[in-house]
Amino acid sequence: MQAAAAMTDQATPVREPVYQLRNVGKTYARNAITALEGVSMTLTKGSFSSVIGSSGCGKSTLLKIMSGLIPPSTGRVVLQGRPVTGPRRDIGMMFQQAVLFPWRTTLENIVLPIEIRDGKAAAKAAEVQARELLELVGLKGFENTYPSELSGGMAQRASICRMLITQPAVLLLDEPFSALDELTRDFMNMELQRICTSRGATAFLVTHSIQEAVILSDVVYVMKPRPGRVAEVVPIDLPRPRTLDMMTTPKFGALVEHIRSALDKEAFK
């Protein structure tokens, strides 16, 4: 555990830390399951990290703790110098399904976080930014469409806009594109990379896809189940910006193979 923490710190030593987790553990009181144990990591400003691991190894639990949705049982979570003790405005979160509300138009859905934070007038004023964001993700012209008329990929892009409208310092993504087909997914991942770079946002992605983790990340955390902990930290030193072509390079292949064997080892231990 200590080793893992040390490695994290070494991965990108020069940049300013945004998110710090120290020895985070979680035991669900209801069923006494230890979902997480001794997880330590440091996310630096503008970095992209992914966590990968078998089903049930505590990835969603980790994300919920980081976002302040549930408290950890042990350890310390600090975001931008302040401990996380509940939902925070500098955190943007995205879920596996696009959670759009069917009685609001796309635009109204996107300004919802502003409406909740600062009221209706502020939400009205934020529509300018919302339109810019929609253009950024290629949804121009769908401002007044209701979510039922959007495809799965379009709905996910709209959720990205909603996450970005509050200009959060970190983006927490729980398998955001796993419901999409592979082509759309690749496209969305490249979009995500572009958005993160252009905004200098720090991103943390939960995924089941090794390729997705490698192509997007600076660091990949490989998790081990029962209890969930970080087994290996794999720095990805592919050049940026990443392109889909890189997926055919030997270096990419080697990294994927490395993570796959690490996962295999953990899965059958």
Next chain:
Amino acid sequence: MSNLETIADRSPAAEDDTVWTEHSSWIDRVPRAIQMLFVFVVFVLLWDTVTRFGFVSPIILPTPLETFNDLIFVGKNLVTGGYMLPALWITLKEVFYGFLLAIAIGFTLGVIVGETAFGERAIMPYLVAIDTMPKVAFAPLFVAWLGFDIDSKVALAAFIATFPIIVGTAAGLHAADTNSRNLFKTMGATRWQTLVKMKLPMALPQVFTGLKIGSVGVMAGAITGEFLGGGKGFGELIRTAASQLNTPRVFSLILYLSVIGLGLFAFVSWVQRRFVFWHKERVSAGGE
């Protein structure tokens, strides 16, 4: 590419369109209105046969023609402002106030029970217990408390219609999924904001289901109240006609009442389509 095209061109399948139609029974192609008319005609013919050849005494079951004539008579009486119009007006008032009261109480209790843990744990069991009682049996009590005027009928109508609205509202408030709840939490929404901007809109389809069931119950409540507690409403007209063995009148009065009930139900459905426009699929499918 060109190779493939040549092969495709030569194959016999490319020469003819394989257009075909799904076979459907001829009866499915008859317009709905005609199907409904058919059932109606068969029903009236059967009814006519049964009464015309004396299988059933005319006191028990009037002929269709008698009933039709009486429908015209009652209709004329209502349109020309005869003695039945004030009676109809009274019943309409009972239904209207009863429904308003049921909506106000039902919605409030539904929110308390559906939103607060205290309501769910401490109040819900009592509501369930009361709901299982035969509510009509309370009519004499309401008469004793509120008198023979419309108040006691309004109370009974509201009493019957309140429970489906409570259940619909409470169940609807539980309909919000974990992702939506988590999203509102991460946005830092207050409990009030979560209720007003997420849970209540999500509950609307079920609230309206409760309202529709309530709209049927409110009619039954008002008429039962009139049967058991007197007054000058439509229920009293039915009771009088029945005691005079004027069965055609009873039938036509019931038909007029059902038109009112249908109207109320249709009105609630119309409001639902206006406000829950985003829930189209299930609105049209679940016409109750």
